[in-house]
Amino acid sequence: MNEQRPIRAKSGANHEGTSAHNRRVIIDALRVNGALSRADLARATGLTKQAVSNLVETLENEGLIASEELVRKGRGQPSTPYRLVADGAYSIGLQIDRHVSRAIVVDLVGNILARATAEVPPRAPEEGIGVLLDLLADVRRDFAMNRPEAEARIAGIGVAMPGPFGVEIADDSLWLMQAWQSFPLVDRLAAGTGLAVSLQNDAAACATAERMVGAAHGLDHAVCIYVGYGIGAGLILGGELYSGAKGNAGEIGMVLFGQPENLVPLEHRASIASLYAMLDIEPADPQQFDKLERLVLEDDRRVGEWIERAGHDLRLAVHTAETLFDPQTVILSSGVPGSLMPRLIAAIEPLRPSLVPTAGRSVPRLRLGMTDPWAVAIGAAADPIRRAFDPSFSAILKRQGE
Amino acid sequence: MNEQRPIRAKSGANHEGTSAHNRRVIIDALRVNGALSRADLARATGLTKQAVSNLVETLENEGLIASEELVRKGRGQPSTPYRLVADGAYSIGLQIDRHVSRAIVVDLVGNILARATAEVPPRAPEEGIGVLLDLLADVRRDFAMNRPEAEARIAGIGVAMPGPFGVEIADDSLWLMQAWQSFPLVDRLAAGTGLAVSLQNDAAACATAERMVGAAHGLDHAVCIYVGYGIGAGLILGGELYSGAKGNAGEIGMVLFGQPENLVPLEHRASIASLYAMLDIEPADPQQFDKLERLVLEDDRRVGEWIERAGHDLRLAVHTAETLFDPQTVILSSGVPGSLMPRLIAAIEPLRPSLVPTAGRSVPRLRLGMTDPWAVAIGAAADPIRRAFDPSFSAILKRQGE
DNA sequence: TTATTAAGTCAAATTGCTTGACTTATTCGT
DNA sequence: ACGAATAAGTCAAGCAATTTGACTTAATAA
Structure with missing residues (x-):
């Protein structure tokens, strides 16, 4: 046998792994739900009271979680809620x-x-x-x-x-x-x-930021389109950030739209770079956001054109993302503060009908996420x-x- | 506290779960690699020899795997390869x-x-x-x-x-x-x-079939476009089938292509339904594949038109899929046997440049998968x-x- | 005042991976 | 031909972490 090619296999697991996972599940539950008692945690995670108790004790000793005031809520012994410790x-x-x-x-x-x-x-x-x-x-x-x-x-x-x-x-x-x-x-x-x-x-x-503290908090399936100097999408699939085989999944800026005989990447029409090019704003300019905001508030014609064009393309991009990923929501985030992004959202809507349900939703199909120059850093x-x-x-x- | 809304949390894990996982990892390793010894399995999965030995023994007793002839390959005690038992x-x-x-x-x-x-x-x-x-x-x-x-x-x-x-x-x-x-x-x-x-x-x-026995065997990131009466994509992401929040991920047939003012779903141009409509073939006809194959071999003008149009749209669809999912490969499968699909692949190529690497690949960017009316049943x-x-x-x- | 309910603890049991020593079988070097 | 080296695999004890079931504590409802 020429068994020379490497053997491919997935990794096994052991007790340490389960324990590490259970720790994480508890931390995650506290992040998503705020404060929970040990009994709550046991019910929510499916672990036994005892297992949760042990883990909670460890986490408390490590300073990752702390107990709050006793809560009386009906018969039975009052419960002690635990909460993540910021520090x-x-x-x-x-x-x-x-x-x-x-x-x-x-x-x-x-x-x-x-x-x-x-x-x-x-x-x-x-x-x-x-x-x-x-x-x-x-x-x-x-x-x-x-x-x-x-x-x-x-x-x-x-x-x-x-x-x-x-x-x-x-x-x-x-x-x-x-x-x-x-x-x-x-x-x-x-x-x-x-x-x-x-x-x-x-x-x-x-997308990671939106999931931790933003519009995707607690969601397991979300597409987060980020409009920055370029444009891309972060993917939360099945509760985890998905990055593809080579780390490039979600590069929606390179998806081609437009006339079949003249396809252009989304990035050419819906990125801040393309907007700045129209407006002759220097991307290195420290005043860039102020200048832009002034133009937006003045209803500058070029800004209106860009919003219309970008909104048009993004409407299709959102439809494509919904169709391919079947997410719970699509989030539009940006590094640009101020009123540009709300206007862009308005230009994107109304969304095209797609296979995601429109009735009985707990989150909207499209939502504005962070609009903060620091969003990516966060x-x-x-x-x-x-x-x-x-x-x-x-x-x-x-x-x-x- | 109005703690009325349900608590959301992920599930915990326990020993049984690890064990079940390790069983699956061993079965998976045998499926991907053919036959492996216990020592191979231990190295490949990261488990200890002993853990593997116990699991292998159980699996053998259950009739899921069986040993083969001893293999002598250099110094040391010869190894006993194990293989999945078909039955x-x-x-x-x-x-x-x-x-x-x-x-x-x-x-x-x-x-x-x-x-x-x-x-x-x-x-x-x-x-x-x-x-x-x-x-x-x-x-x-x-x-x-x-x-x-x-x-x-x-x-x-x-x-x-x-x-x-x-x-x-x-x-x-x-x-x-x-x-x-x-x-x-x-x-x-x-x-x-x-x-x-x-x-x-x-x-x-x-996609599941392609992963188990077909063109995606052993791959963890693949997009499988299935051309049937309709058209859709099955997604293997991170080693698992991904189905989205509502089970509809990958419905590429509903993605819109064409002129911006006249967008049509891919399904209207690249499904077998659209081909049959052009050819006046009855989809319920038991002879449908023979009739189609005859027309394909005769270089029927309408077939040529469909292939050209479908190929054009699919070239863009493949580009979009590559860009959004960053897969190791894209597979084109179909329920239609014969020479239609090879021609379609030829019409799709050459692929557009995309962010997936072209050099040093072990699998091609686009590959023909099953072309068998039974592919979906399998x-x-x-x-x-x-x-x-x-x-x-x-x-x-x-x-x-x- | 007492029964009921629920939170949480205690200690033993159990599961299943790990550890390290040991056995077995083969090839390589002299 | 022999011993050393190497690798596969087993044995038995150790250990980590969850589970189990009984128990304690503290509250409300009747």
């Missing part, structure tokens, strides 16, 4: 965007504790890495100032940057960061900070927390690696 | 299509042991259920004839029918089975046969086996339910 863990988010980089520190429940920005040269990674490490050091120092023991509770650094990854793109016009593609960013950041570093694209980060920071504390198939297995 | 389990597949229904019995490795067809009235479920139960009884009797103990080893019945489910569709032209939508099919079949019954759409079934039959024996997140948890 149970911290996480650092780093967004590397085309014209600015942002670092942020959040706690376990998503409160923002520190932030800072820096300008990173988009075409010179070797130089940029120094800037990034300084930025991270800044924000870390700022955060740790009056929290002496907090350093040990940092779950890691989540990095988000525009995708796709590992792809040669002919059209460099919107894509200024080719140079970063081949740079060992994760390794260098890990070496420079001593923390675990993970990388994802900006849309995935945004999502990036949410990623290490997700990895450390959210239930997932891979977390249960012996050999990890998503 | 370890059986499964029944039932395809309910618009003009014919097919039942099939397969074994654990996908061999077909019996099959039969029947005509089911598409608009009269109450009458149709009798026909289906007779059909199932036929095929079951046929199969069990000379396998007296086999009845106990039937994992269940997998049913596949055209989707989407639970949707009111305005356009009834291609959709003749509205009446079945509100019919409690699964319950009635379960009651009438005494077996576990599961339901999925035909494209999902086809996939339907594969579903109970998948549920019973494939590793999945839900199988590890206390509370099941995909």
